[in-house]
Amino acid sequence: MLDHLTGKGAGAALRLAAETPAKPAGGAALDQILIASGGAAVLTAALLVLGWGHRSGRITVLARLARLAERGPGRGTPGWAALPTPVAMLSLLTALLGMYWDISLHISHGRDEGPLANIAHYPILIGLFGIFTAGVLAMVLPKGERPGAASVRITRDWHAPAGGVLLAGAGFYALLGFPLDDVWHRIFGQDVTLWGPTHLMLIGGAGLSLVAMMVLEREGRRAFRGPASQQPPGWVRYVRRSMHAGGLLIGLSVFQAEYDFGVPQFRLVHQPLLIALAAGCALVAARLWAGRGGAVSAVAFYMLVRGGVSVLVGWPIGELWASVPLYFAEALCVEAVALLLARRPLALGAVSGALIGTAGFGAEYAWSQVAFRLPWTPDIAAEGMVMAVAGGVAGGLCGALLAEGLEGRTPRPAAARGIFAGAILAVAAAVANGLLISVPPDRAVQVTVTLLPPPPTAGQATSPARTGDAAPRTAGARIEFSPADAVDGAAWVTVTGWQGKGLYVDRLVREREGVYRTSEPMPLHGEWKTLVRVHDGRTLAGVPVYLPADPAIGAEEVPAPAEFTRDLQGERTILQRELKTDVPGWLWAACSAVVLLCTLALVLSLGRGVARIARRLPEPAAAPSGTPSKAGA
Secondary structure, eight states: OOTSSOOOOOOOHHHHHHHHHOOOOSSHHHHHHHHHHHHHHHHHHHHHHHHHHHHTTOOHHHHHHHHHHHHHHTTTSSSSHHHHHHHHHHHHHHHHHHHHHHHHHHHHHHHHHHHGTTTTTHHHHHHHHHHHHHHHHHHOOOOOOOTTOOOEEEEEEEEEOOOHHHHHHHHHHHHHHHHHHHHHHHHOOOOOTTTSSSHHHHHHHHHHHHHHHHHHHHHHHHHHSOOOGGSSSSHHHHHHHHHHHHHHHHHGGGGGGGHHHTOOSOOTTTHHHHHHHHHHHHHHHHHHHOOOOOOOHHHHHHHHHHHHHHHHHHSOOOOOOOOOOOOOHHHHHHHHHHHHHHHHHHHHHHHHHHHIIIHHHHHHHHHHHHHOOSSOOOGHHHHHHHHHHHHHHHHHHHHHHOOOOOOOOOOHHHHHHHHHHHHHHHHHHHHHHHHHOOOSOOOOEEEEEEOOOOOOTTTTOOOOOOTOOOOOEEEEEEEEEEEEGGGOOEEEEEEESSSSSSEEEEEEEEEETTTEEOOSSSETTOOOOEEEEEEEEEEEEEEEBBBBBBBGGGGBBBBSSSSEEEEEEEEEHTTTTTOOSSSOOHHHHHHHHHHHHHHHHHHHHHHHHHHHHHHHOOOOOOOOOOOOOOOOO
């Protein structure tokens, strides 16, 4: 039976690898680039023609659609806000489904055969282009009018709402991540992680577009001059705002997706940081902007959409299931603090963030024990709570500034800028702390493999597999660390297998100090990449158990003999085998800095947009008793 782990089995695997076309590992094929670029050019040209036709009066379809939207879901706002909002929201939902589908495919199948061969890329592209389209629609629809005092001048007689400009910018930024991703892969190789710089552009542009949508809603509501009978009931506005805040929570939560699936490539303390940051920002904004119960309503919308996406990807589509952070405890923390501090938004944000980082951390800790493949452990308790408090307070202050800006009230500009900058720096410091990892020297792992017989096929009795058979090879293992105290109360000690058309995560059973065993058969065949993973404090290391040959990157097979000893190494070299090792470090740093600067430009532009509407669209003074207020105020 050991043929399958040594000699003959390895030879069969090498022959199979030689006969199988290699997936590209350094950028897409030229024909796929030309097809994708041509499609994007055609869609962009069609959008520009539609916008030009509307502005010139030669095409009336946009005007008709805008009037329909004013009487439908966008009731109470002019057409230039009423039409783009549902377009953007539907586009975001489409992109969200595609993103989780795509992440699942990369975890279970590895690299694409090409960008157009991955079906999940299509809803992502459609969704991101839809966000960009919604922003362009908001910009071109106003004709013969200035859409509010906060509008941006494009030409002498053309003003666009600030929210439309921001929405188009966020969509363009996200779309730009696609071609840059291919360039990145050509320079540095495939970075099979969600947190690749260009991948973060796709996620960040889509998620932060919700802020632009909120700005557009504010501009539209203040610009509406229709009769009071056309104003929506109060509950409609409440639901609309709760949905926007819930959408922001969804967008900010996508950064956690590797943790949701159970294959994070970064330290576990990042997860409570990201959860608290998303909760603080979105839920404080929801409570202040929508009103009492807004935080809970936002989480309800989040659970409906985010949970629905997990179900769709995991069941009808048939890919991996992603766990869902709970967030209800964090919402209750915000609602409780608001009972005392609703009239002091910044204090509400800071205190809510502190509670999110402590009580919310505790609730998510308990939830992780039943909902996540990699539950939180005492190893991260102290540092994780500190990170969560930092993220919660920073997010809560940003959420308070956002809500106050949307209502036309902000602190003094210098104070607002200081708080915003301080929050960004605090989050950056916390993220940088989580990126500090180490691989201790002179640590080895001895693995003893016990091959298990393949499962019988239908109608056949169980029998040992013959040499050269394509039957799956699975095995149990005993894993011994040297020295024995190399692992002590770790965040995780697992055997993980991925990219073999599935995902295998086995939290090892501790027999005694330094000795562990598998609790279920691990895969050692085909395209599976199977490794021992250790995360202990700042240690993030691994040992390959079985890796297939990969001709596209010139990597030989790493076999799994009956017994072997290998040194602990940085797990990135195992999980991301496709990364090129001959690229100068300064080039990676320079390219990452460019992406970082673009990201900061987007974040700062959104901040300036919120400040602009707060300054130019202040909340009107309360009318004297008995005096009717203006419509749309």
